[in-house]
């Protein structure tokens with residue numbers, strides 16, 4: 121469908137779920153991929169499954185919540201591939217369910233450290249490179265939770281709303297410098313994260329959510345990857361600062 125020959129794509133949280141599906145789609149479309157994850161062994165496994173050559177698929181360990189690790193990770197990608205054409209900032213964690221009055225500072229800091237500050241750090245160092253290159257595309261992973269509220273999920277929703285603020289601000293800053301910045305807002309996508317929620321006593325809630333989805337099914341990670349590739353391609357060359365819901369129509373409810 122898309123041709124990313126000679127392009128370099130960096131994907132955070134690339135070892136699992138939505139990130140892994142996007143890594144596979146970029147690679148299939150001809151891109152060289154940097155698979156960035158805090159879980160090195162899963163990132164290495166993903167890289168090995170794609171290619172025996174680290175010149176084509178590179179696994180890099182990085183906790184996006186640690187700005188110094190992000191700076192080093194971006195510089196490692198540039199050392200290996202010479203540039204960053206596309207960055208999909210996708211690494212994320214769920215919050216512990218708690219109503220606002222009971223949520224803890226530790227959980228707020230953990231969730232926002234990864235989902236919001238981690239996103240900001242990644243954008244910061246990626247944009248330094250893209251600014252120098254004079255071109256680039258960034259796609260950030262927000263959520264349906266970045267557009268609506270969620271009971272007992274305030275810390276996660278706050279971070280995902282914040283991602284859209286970062287996206288629009290950077291899109292404005294770089295619109296006339298050949299750098300586009302957009303976001304995807306997945307609905308319910310069946311990944312290890314969703315599996316983990318189901319196993320931690322939320323299976324009924326997830327099934328209830330599926331009955332609310334106009335398409336009456338959860339999404340597949342590859343359906344998010346398809347939209348990320350479109351947003352990363354010239355087919356969306358006049359699109360910037362947007363958040364695209366990929367949720368089977370759930371946002372309409």
Ligand code: NAD
Pocket residue numbers: 132133134135136137138139156157158159182183184185210211212213234238261262263264265305306307308309310311312313314
């Ligand atoms: P997942 O748990 O399958 O994958 C997340 C990946 O991110 C894992 O490989 C994990 O190791 C990595 N990661 C976690 N913390 C990290 C850190 N600090 N530094 C680097 N890597 C880290 O989850 P997923 O469902 O594929 O989620 C991917 C993104 O999509 C997340 O941002 C999530 O919030 C968002 N999202 C998911 C859904 C869904 O229904 N699955 C819905 C909306 C948004």
